[in-house]
Amino acid sequence: MRLFLYFTREHAELASAEAKSLAKKIEFEGKGFVIAEFDDSYQRLVMTKFAGELLWEGENFDELDLTFDSFAVRCTKLGEVSSGKIEREVGARISGKANLKNPEVVIRVFSDGRKHYVTRQVYEYSEKVLSCRKVNARPFYHPTSLQPKWARLLLNLSGVKQGKVLDPFCGAGGVLLEAGVMGLSAVGVDKDENMVEGARENLWFFRLDKKCSVEKADFFEWKGKNFDAIVTDLPYGRSSQLFGKRLDILYEQAFDKMKKHSNNAVIMGPQDLTKFLKKHDWKVEQCFDFYVHKTLRRWIHVCSR
Numbered sequence: 272m273r274l275f276l277y278f279t280r281e282h283a284e285l286a287s288a289e290a291k292s293l294a295k296k297i298e299f300e301g302k303g304f305v306i307a308e309f310d311d312s313y314q315r316l317v318m319t320k321f322a323g324e325l326l327w328e329g330e331n332f333d334e335l336d337l338t339f340d341s342f343a344v345r346c347t348k349l350g351e352v353s354s355g356k357i358e359r360e361v362g363a364r365i366s367g368k369a370n371l372k373n374p375e376v377v378i379r380v381f382s383d384g385r386k387h388y389v390t391r392q393v394y395e396y397s398e399k400v401l402s403c404r405k406v407n408a409r410p411f412y413h414p415t416s417l418q419p420k421w422a423r424l425l426l427n428l429s430g431v432k433q434g435k436v437l438d439p440f441c442g443a444g445g446v447l448l449e450a451g452v453m454g455l456s457a458v459g460v461d462k463d464e465n466m467v468e469g470a471r472e473n474l475w476f477f478r479l480d481k482k483c484s485v486e487k488a489d490f491f492e493w494k495g496k497n498f499d500a501i502v503t504d505l506p507y508g509r510s511s512q513l514f515g516k517r518l519d520i521l522y523e524q525a526f527d528k529m530k531k532h533s534n535n536a537v538i539m540g541p542q543d544l545t546k547f548l549k550k551h552d553w554k555v556e557q558c559f560d561f562y563v564h565k566t567l568r569r570w571i572h573v574c575s576r
């Protein structure tokens with residue numbers, strides 16, 4: 272399906288990278304949007320606000336001619352335009368019954384005033400969909416755990432659509448939960464007994480314990496197999512345990528050990544770890560950072576070998 276993806280305003284580069292990781296082909300990249308060929312995986316995106324099947328693009332609505340039983344037209348501005356005017360112009364070119372409350376299709380128009388993209392909306396991102404798995408809605412709560420949105424973003428950046436992922440520092444299971452919900456199998460490893468039991472409880476609660484499992488082990492001694500990708504949020508040395516290891520040593524040993532389990536990794540941490548990753552033969556394809564709160568920035572490294 273040829274889709275127009277309109278990004279949330281949070282982080283343009285991350286939004287674009289997420290879309291590119293899952294798209295079959297990127298056709299055109301604009302400011303805050305892309306046009307891309309996609310399979311069903313667009314439904315996983317967390318940094319795309321709207322996705323619409325591209326029905327028409329052009330500069331003159333006179334050439335537009337569509338038919339639907341019932342429809343509503345909504346305009347999203349890509350520049351200085353009057354959305355009301357665009358909605359009326361497009362509405363006048365569609366045969367069928369306008370129904371703002373319960374339309375059969377939502378026609379979403381993206382326009383900068385000169386170029387217009389007319390789409391049939393197929394996806395609208397809402398955090399509400401993920402809220403049932405938010406950190407404080409899970410039976411086992413831990414403050415270090417990743418919110419579903421960020422776990423999903425990391426998984427999406429790995430590009431794995433079907434297959435098996437490993438989280439070697441799984442904590443309360445934030446990554447495992449989202450992997451399971453998206454139909455991936457996942458294995459988590461954690462050295463902390465309390466975390467392991469908590470992650471298992473969370474997986475069981477959301478009926479994901481058949482798809483995903485947790486092993487209590489020191490990752491540095493763990494004898495697991497190969498995975499399509501490693502997706503992890505590292506220990507930061509703040510609220511999570513380091514078991515007596517210095518943080519920089521833990522990171523270096525972790526990047527070395529990860530090589531035994533996959534050739535792809537998406538790694539989040541509290542600083543730019545590119546130099547450590549390179550030292551251990553990981554190619555850092557992409558690196559993003561973003562503000563979390565006054566004392567925390569996070570870096571996401573998308574790596575391959």
Ligand SMILES: C[S@@+](CC[C@H](N)C(=O)[O-])C[C@H]1O[C@@H](n2cnc3c(N)ncnc32)[C@H](O)[C@@H]1O
Pocket residue numbers: 415416417418439440441442443444445446460461462463466488489490491503504505506507511512513514
């Ligand atoms: C930042 S937390 C991960 C949070 C997790 N992403 C989540 O959403 O719940 C890091 C975890 O790494 C674990 N850890 C630290 N050293 C470890 C080691 N050597 N082997 C396995 N796990 C370890 C800690 O027990 C902690 O639960």
